[in-house]
Amino acid sequence: MHLNETRLPNGLTIISDHMPHVETVALGVWVATGARHEAASETGISHFIEHMAFKGTARRKAREIVEEIEEVGGDLNAATSLDTTAFYARLLKSDLPVALEILADIMLNPTYPGEELERERNVILQEIAATRDSPEEIVLDLLQDAAYPRQPLGRPILGTARTVGRFSAEDMHRFREARYHAGGMVLSAAGNIDHAALVRHAEALFGGLRGGKRVVPKPAKYAGGVRLSSRRFEQAHVVMGYQSPSFREPDFYAAQVFSGLFGGGMSSRLFQEVREKRGLCYAIYSSAWGLGDTGMFNIHAATGHDTMSTLIDVVTAEFDKAATTLPEAGEVRRAKAQLKAGLLMSLESPVARAEQMARQMLALGRLMPTAELIEKVDAVDAEQVRRLAERVVAGSKLSFALAGAGKAGRSIVDNVEQRAVRH
Missing domain, CATH: 3.30.830.10 (Metalloenzyme, LuxS/M16 peptidase-like)
Structure with a gap:
């Protein structure tokens, strides 16, 4: 570069x-x-x-x-x-x-x-x-x-x-x-x-544009909670989310690695457990995004009305497992390899490079060399991933949204709310 x-x-x-x-x-x-x-x-x-x-x-x-x-x-x-x-x-x-x-x-x-x-x-x-x-x-x-x-x-x-x-x-x-x-x-x-x-x-x-300081927004306040749409579609969509590190926190990179091994590819835990072993849905994936003062870790999936409760149970169990046990060395390695490859491949595009540089400058006030990004990803180890999962699941209230299940959605949401209270 x-x-x-x-x-x-x-x-x-x-x-x-x-x-x-x-x-x-x-x-x-x-x-x-x-x-x-x-x-x-x-x-x-x-x-x-x-x-x-x-x-x-x-x-x-x-x-x-x-x-x-x-x-x-x-x-x-x-x-x-x-x-x-x-x-x-x-x-x-x-x-x-x-x-x-x-x-x-x-x-x-x-x-x-x-x-x-x-x-x-x-x-x-x-x-x-x-x-x-x-x-x-x-x-x-x-x-x-x-x-x-x-x-x-x-x-x-x-x-x-x-x-x-x-x-x-x-x-x-x-x-x-x-x-x-x-x-x-x-x-x-x-x-x-x-x-x-x-x-x-x-x-x-x-050059003639006036100067001035950036407008700083009010700090975000993560709350968590449950939302339901009563509309019915052929499939029901669910998103489960927790607060996760902002991009200013060192744990942001652990969140990216955790997202990769948990629901980032076909070898990920959720894809293997939810789709390959149980056939509960066509696609399920995780994402971790961050702003300057907050971030979220989300799981998104769509399935039939009669299998939604089972899917939620499986995802919840996988979350709990991730928070309490070390991930295997192989899945951490694969997640980091996917993350690094995605970064380096995107940099072959001038469009992606221009956007990445702009976002770094606005977010951090400086450009972050690719080697530094790779180093931060490589530094993430299995214990950091487990601690990140524990922080996300145990240290944050669940955000849950369901759409497309029609009248059946109410009982699903009630079960999720009761489980959250017990948890």
């Missing part, structure tokens, strides 16, 4: 990774503002602003934005997460100035024209409606509400029909102007790129 870092006088951080063997560049601007920075009345506004960035600026109409980037064979996109909003592009190395100029325009000069705003409002309302037809989306939203009730982390990133239905252009300008400033932005690029040229173009386009 050929990493470079520059900070402009206004506070904008510019980072790049030179990959001389490729002919493309991936670049974007990551803003340290996402769904968790919204008040209850603002739920979904970050996502709405992301959509509206492509709908017209002081210089370009909506169609001109996409035609200009596609004229050089590139593509333009954006994404909203809990803690960031990103605007990014991918194109040939010679066309870097084109992408950078468009990115600056859509971020700094949006106009939110009335007709476009109403059309995009309807698009987002349809997007929200689509999630209501998906048991997987329903159960994940319920889990977040159970884990982080009455706070931004527990609310849907897309917003609700009520909040999205009343946002105005003035609301968006006000929110963006309060949070979109140079001190809370990172321009990240990877590919066949010259860092000095990137800085020169970026300073011309973003």
